[in-house]
Amino acid sequence: MNAQKTILCIEDEDDLRTDLAEELTAADYRVLQAANGSEALSLLEQNRPDLVLCDITMPGLGGYDVLRAMREQGELSDIPFIFLTALAERNDVLVGKQAGADDYLVKPIDYEILLATVAARLSQVERVKSGAVQRAEEAWQEILKSSRGRTVEALYKATFAFDRFLVGVVIVDENATVRLMNKEAERILGENDGLGIAQDALRGSVPRQNTKLLEGIKKAFEEEFLDEIVSFPRISGGRPYLVLIPGQRFSPEDKPEAVVLLLIDTEQRTKVSGDTLVRLYNLTPSETRVALMLIDGKRLDQIAEELEVAQTTVVFHLKNLFRKTDTNRQADLIRVLLSVPLRTTAD
Template identity: 25%
Template sequence: MTQACILIVEDEPLVREVLAAVLADDAYRLEFATCGEEALTIATELRPDLILLDIMMPGMNGYEVCRRIRLAPDLAPIPILMLTALDDAASRLEGINAGADDFLSKPFDRAELCARVRTIVRLNRYRKLIEEKERFLRLAEMLPHGIVLLDADGRIRFANPALAGLLRLSRVEDLLGQDFMVLLAPGHDGLVKACIDDLREDATGFRDVEAMLKRSDDSSFPVAIDGVRYPAMSEPLIQLVVRDTTEQREYLAALEREAYQQRSAGAAYLATVQRMEGRSRQLLETQEFERRMLARELHDEIGQQLGALKLHLRVLGRGTDNAQQVSRLAECLEIVDATIGAIRNRALELRPSMLDDFGLQAALDWYCSRQAERSGASIEVVLDGLEERPLPDVETACFRIVQEAVNNALRHGESHHIEIGLSSLGQQIALRVQDDGRGFIAPSVLATTARGAGFGISSMRERAELLGGNFSITSTPGVGTLVEAMIPLS
């Protein structure tokens, strides 16, 4: 938990020194301002937990500073304790009208000052926790996808309302403690269990594993499951994101029926294919948008909630001498720290912000250095002739193709060295991903992909071809794999 920040606004150096000495024993972070303007600037920047505000100052007095803070929406909730040599009722009434929360007359009693500061800081932090908790609950209720955390035995430790809704359960509590595998329809638990078992050994995670879940009425529905492992916990936890794909499957099935009818009639076949490609591009764009929004929600909302929870756990730890409670609070803090790190990592994996902010090279450098650190493999990135940033669609396609190729090389190919090259050839980008992994029999795998399996290769090919480019993959058992794509810049 971070230290509580107190802003002391006092123009007299001696009084500032006394206040600093009095509050030193409580380990606050103390910041100082010598005038009203400086106080407003520091308050805007730091958002302190409490402002100790002198009334009698040259220039802008304490009443005016207080009024301006209360008029600023971002600063208005900050508690203000006025320190004043004025002890008459009119002065206190003016302070109340300006928005002060409490008063302390000079000369002040040191014990009383410390007690009032501790009380105000504690109440302010409790208020913040309540507000953050309410925001978190609203976010959890609004998320459209199911979120679940599994312990080492595969039992559900946390589930959000969306997952209960997908399963047609009236209470989230009905899921807690259950083995997640019992929610899967017969014949669909093997692949999911294998992916989760692999995830306990390999932290790179998995995406879009298709399965069928059982509802409370024994009906089944299709889902796609993403998984990620928390990197540092007192016990291993697995996070799964469960997405209902019923509408997506129905939509794709409708497109297939429409295309079949067009082929059977021998009319407008090309128009149908073009329409399907347009829809596929729209699906990819929608997927990237959803990933960007979910990453932002994870980082901004849930991350802040957990940060507030961490602060209050530390406050609770300082308020007890019970060794068992202190030990349990320490374990809770460890879990919160690991969860914050995992959410930050998951948000970056969903949609790295540097891809939008700084471009393809920055995003690839970040992703590859991260994968190299996780796997121990050597990953080299070389960009040649890309002085200007490509269009956003081209950057996204290149990044996702590299991401899928590197993930396959590490997870399935057990590669030790990967070379990634992007270069500008006229009006096209040439992309190459070469690894020294186990390789595979390319014709067999590509034939399987053509029949609808192997989503990763299909996804890479589709991203390239939807932008008017081409894609190829070459592999030999024991030699490695080469992924190549040519994508137009415009």
């Protein structure tokens, strides 16, 4: 691990919280502890953890309250969030997923699976960020090559060449008024889920982030080298939108008449796709269902009950998953499943 990652553990049961902290510390993580949601939000005012583990049912502010508060704050909205809970029914898991949690682990906690899930989520965040920024930079370099004249007409021709990227391309003036956009940007802004167009200008639902956006756009008109990234949380929960603002002034005499912004929907790049698992490992439909349930933190008996099959059948599928993924332990299998290549538009 190149740099020690920080995990915020929110759990009202003192013994369990201590055990979690010890396991995470032994795995070389820095651990922050909170006994309830209020303590957690106070810690988050001064700290930005790399991942949050959070119980759902706690005195005062519960897990859903903490998740909602984090998703509404631009600086915290992209932090991976994992629920720890004894609520194991299918509907409970579904509600947690719909609230925007990245994972849902059921008590009693299997620490091997917990550590595998944490490691995989942190690794996935790095891949999402680096992959998204790399694709955006590729799009930006292509735009530069195609529009060195800096005219809106040249930008217009270049912008629509990038619908093959999972990157929205938007051309704006100094007031963030939208002049042009490609199809991916139209899709993102058309959802109006925390980032959209208001009075012809690019705007998000968080005023503080809008201020950062406008400041970044003004800098882009003046600076050649700039790498501003503004995060906009979704109103519906889930992963945020990112707006990348490259510097775009090439010389003191060459001020552009418009600048290019790059929009990234990180929600499109963080889900493990069943189709991807099938293609990578040649899984059967039943094996795929078992794999996705394992990713959701379900035990074998819970999988058997939900699929309405004998547990021996689930064990049979599990052995096939071990064979096809070249693993021999459940924790290793989950790490492999959570580390699959990110889904593509074909998924």
